[in-house]
Amino acid sequence: MANExxxxxVSIPDGTTRxxxxxxxxxxxxxxxxxxxxxxxxxxDAFKECTGLKNVVIPNSxxxxxxxxxxxCTALSNVVLxxxxxxxxxxxxxxxxxxxxxxxxxxxxxIGGSAFMGCSSLxxxxxxxxxxxxxxxxxxxxxxxxSLKVKEGNKNYDSRDNCNGIIEKFRSILIAGCSTTxxxxxxxxxxxxxGCKDLxxxxxxxxxxxxxxxxxxxxxxxxVIPNSxxxxxxxxxRGCTGLNSVVIPxxxxxxxxxxxxxxxxxxxxxxxxxxxxxxxxFNGCTALKTVEIKGEMKPFPERMTWENEY
Numbered sequence: 001m002a003n004e005x006x007x008x009x010v011s012i013p014d015g016t017t018r019x020x021x022x023x024x025x026x027x028x029x030x031x032x033x034x035x036x037x038x039x040x041x042x043x044x045d046a047f048k049e050c051t052g053l054k055n056v057v058i059p060n061s062x063x064x065x066x067x068x069x070x071x072x073c074t075a076l077s078n079v080v081l082x083x084x085x086x087x088x089x090x091x092x093x094x095x096x097x098x099x100x101x102x103x104x105x106x107x108x109x110x111i112g113g114s115a116f117m118g119c120s121s122l123x124x125x126x127x128x129x130x131x132x133x134x135x136x137x138x139x140x141x142x143x144x145x146x147s148l149k150v151k152e153g154n155k156n157y158d159s160r161d162n163c164n165g166i167i168e169k170f171r172s173i174l175i176a177g178c179s180t181t182x183x184x185x186x187x188x189x190x191x192x193x194x195g196c197k198d199l200x201x202x203x204x205x206x207x208x209x210x211x212x213x214x215x216x217x218x219x220x221x222x223x224v225i226p227n228s229x230x231x232x233x234x235x236x237x238r239g240c241t242g243l244n245s246v247v248i249p250x251x252x253x254x255x256x257x258x259x260x261x262x263x264x265x266x267x268x269x270x271x272x273x274x275x276x277x278x279x280x281x282f283n284g285c286t287a288l289k290t291v292e293i294k295g296e297m298k299p300f301p302e303r304m305t306w307e308n309e310y
Contacts, residue, residue, distance in 0.1 A: 008052070012036055019046045021066075028052050031075075037061045042069045044089075051075055058082045065092050067112065074098060077121075081105050088115050090135065097121060106130050111138050120144060125177075127166060129153035134166065139175060141195035141216075148177035160184050183208070191233075193217055200242075204229075212236045212256075227251045232259050234278070241265050248272065250294065255281045270294065 008031040012019060016036065021043040024030060028051045035042075035057065041064045047053060049072035056070065060082040070076060071094035079093070083105045090112035093099060100121045106128050113135030116122065124147045125139065132155060139145060150159045150166055157166050161184040165176035172188040178196035185205045191213030193199060199217045206226040212233030214220060221242045225232075227249045234256035237243060241264050248255070250272040260266065261283040269288060271277075273295030282288065 008032065009034065012039060014038055017041070019043050021045060022048065024050060026050070035059055035062070040064070042066060044068055045071070048072055054078070056080070058085060060084050063087070065089060067091050068094065070096060072096075081108075083107055086110065088112060090114055091117070094118055104128050104131070109133065111135060113137055114140065117141055123147070125149070126151060127154065127157060129155075132156050134168070134175065137192060137194065140192055140213075143178060143195050143197055145177045146179050148175070190214075215239055218242055225249055225252070230254070232256055234258060235261075238262055244268070246270070248275065250274065254278070257281065258283065260285060268292075 008029060010024060010030050011034040014036045015038050017038055018041045019039060022045045023043060025045050025048040030050045031052050031054055033056060037059045038061060040061055042062060044066045045068040047070050048068050051074050053073045054075050055078045057080045061084060062082050063084050063086045065088045067089040068091045071091050074097050076096045077098045077100055079102055084107050085105055086107055087110040092115045094114055095118035097120050099119045108128055108131055110133040114137045116139050117137050118141045120143050122142045123144050125145060127150045129151045148165055150157045157168055159165060160167060163184045164180045165174050167174055174183055174187050174190050175192040178198050181201060182203045183190060183205055186207050187205060188208060189210045190208060193214050195216045197218050200219045200221055204226055206228045208228055210231045210233055211229055214237050215235045216239040218241045220240045225248060229252055231254045232252060235258045237260050238258050239262045243263050244265050245268040247270040252275050255275055255277045257278040257280060259281045261280050263285050264287055266285045267287050267289050270292040273293050
């Protein structure tokens with residue numbers, strides 16, 4: 001029995017400064033790893049798809065967790081981050097579906113794109129005031145997040161008006177928890193609600209210029225698009241199967257590629273005649289019965305060009 005337990009534990013030798021790229025990738029037998037204080041960096045895909053790995057303690061010596069380091073570690077339920085971690089790179093904990101809690105140290109400065117994407121068991125996130133960069137889709141498809149906050153004093157992000165989300169102050173982009181229903185006034189763009197299946201309705205203020213990031217919000221039943229919106233971005237509502245009616249105001253000049261594709265519950269659509277509709281915008285809307293066009297439609301040219309800017 002002792003020998004079997006030893007096989008399931010990886011102990012990194014003392015003096016090691018970096019765990020190499022793909023060092024243990026695909027080792028499904030590993031349940032635990034012991035990382036010495038000499039390690040400062042965990043390489044790309046170092047423990048990728050180690051599906052038996054359950055617990056990881058990152059020592060205080062580590063400053064960087066590279067891209068994909070623990071991606072696909074589906075049994076990983078607990079991660080302790082050391083007090084010196086400055087950067088968690090892209091896809092570092094991608095689809096760690098059993099990860100229930102993560103506490104970010106005050107040393108953390110950067111969280112890379114999709115770093116925690118698909119971590120569907122995460123429920124509470126607190127971003128420390130030290131973080132100055134958060135990538136795209138960091139918490140996308142984290143369908144059980146109920147609390148998402150930024151600590152006071154952060155220079156680039158906040159959680160104003162108790163919005164249960166992360167607002168990037170200078171670009172005014174919202175990253176939201178799945179229980180969010182109201183977006184604070186002043187926001188210019190929405191994104192990163194992707195996969196929030198419990199989201200049933202959302203209030204969008206009349207400051208928003210671009211709408212995106214509601215794809216696969218299957219519980220979303222209605223959406224009121226304010227007259228301030230100029231663009232509905234690519235895949236904005238793709239797979240929102242609960243939507244049954246959409247009215248697009250005349251302010252909208254562009255509906256992006258696949259914007260409403262696979263909205264199988266959509267039965268009624270109202271669009272202005274001046275809007276540019278990119279390819280496959282309503283592909284797979286199999287229940288669509290009526291389309292109302294406001295204004296006079298111009299005749300289609302013989303050859304359609306979707307790429308021109310409006």
